[in-house]
Amino acid sequence: MSIESQFEEALILSAQRGDRDAFAQLYEANVERVYRYLLVRLTEPADAEDVTTEVFMQAMKSLPSYKSTGTPLVAWLFRIAHNQAINFMKKRSRRKEAPLLETAAAYESPEARVLEQVRFGEAVQAMGALTDFQRQVLNLRFAADLSIAEVAIIMKHKEGAVKALQFSALRALLRVWGQQEGVSHEC
């Protein structure tokens, strides 16, 4: 077991015993990648923030029953995040939501910021053309910034399969972007 894993396990044990600082460290170590993952899945920052909060509340409630079996905590957290995102999307599909790009355009912010928002929106939109697995692997690798090993645990695939999936996802994304450029040039 690596030093990082031992440290994480010690933190988990402390948090399970009610050590708030230990939970705070686990939170700080993981909150950004959980948020980024949810942001790409949900596209709306406010939604991603709310669901991130729910993920950590759920994690805090469930932590006493968490049993470390060599699986990193991040895999457990991302399963919670995945489930919370699905629940949220089910609820959201019943409501009318403004599309991301309209929301982005509505910001009264400097031009550069709007361009960033548009770029983010376009990337998420392009990923919509990929398969679920391809989308998930790119989200976990590039938005959540997880390693191949971590993604393999979360997706319950072998590392080689994740690398192959990542490769096919990038090729698919390249095709989508290529088609989009073709369309924009025609216009």
Add this chain to the structure above:
Amino acid sequence: MNANRHEIVEECLELLRLGTSLEECLTRYPDDAEELEPILRTAVSARSDLALDPASSDPSALEGPGNVRMGSASGAQALEYAHSFAVPQFGAVPQFGALSQFGALSQMGVRGCIIGTGLGAWWSRNQ
């Protein structure tokens, strides 16, 4: 490109992450460079674009742990959750029960968000 192309792509992605330039990555695999280049450029763009935060027009979004902005709805949820600490959550040791709402929140690691984001304002307004 050879049969282990997905391995090569991953190796290049790791090199790029560590600061190696795209050109340098490609020189390591001259036979595959032509096919590798557009895929790696796509990966670099995807990584860069997905790292953008459409919420970051608000300067306060850049503060707090993980740059996660917590809006008022999240603040309300967090405070509601803080109330629940009156009930033992961690086995038989009700350590959170004795804490005030703010104390509980700050101790659970959300303090940075409270200070740096909308949650602080929400807290002040509701005092």
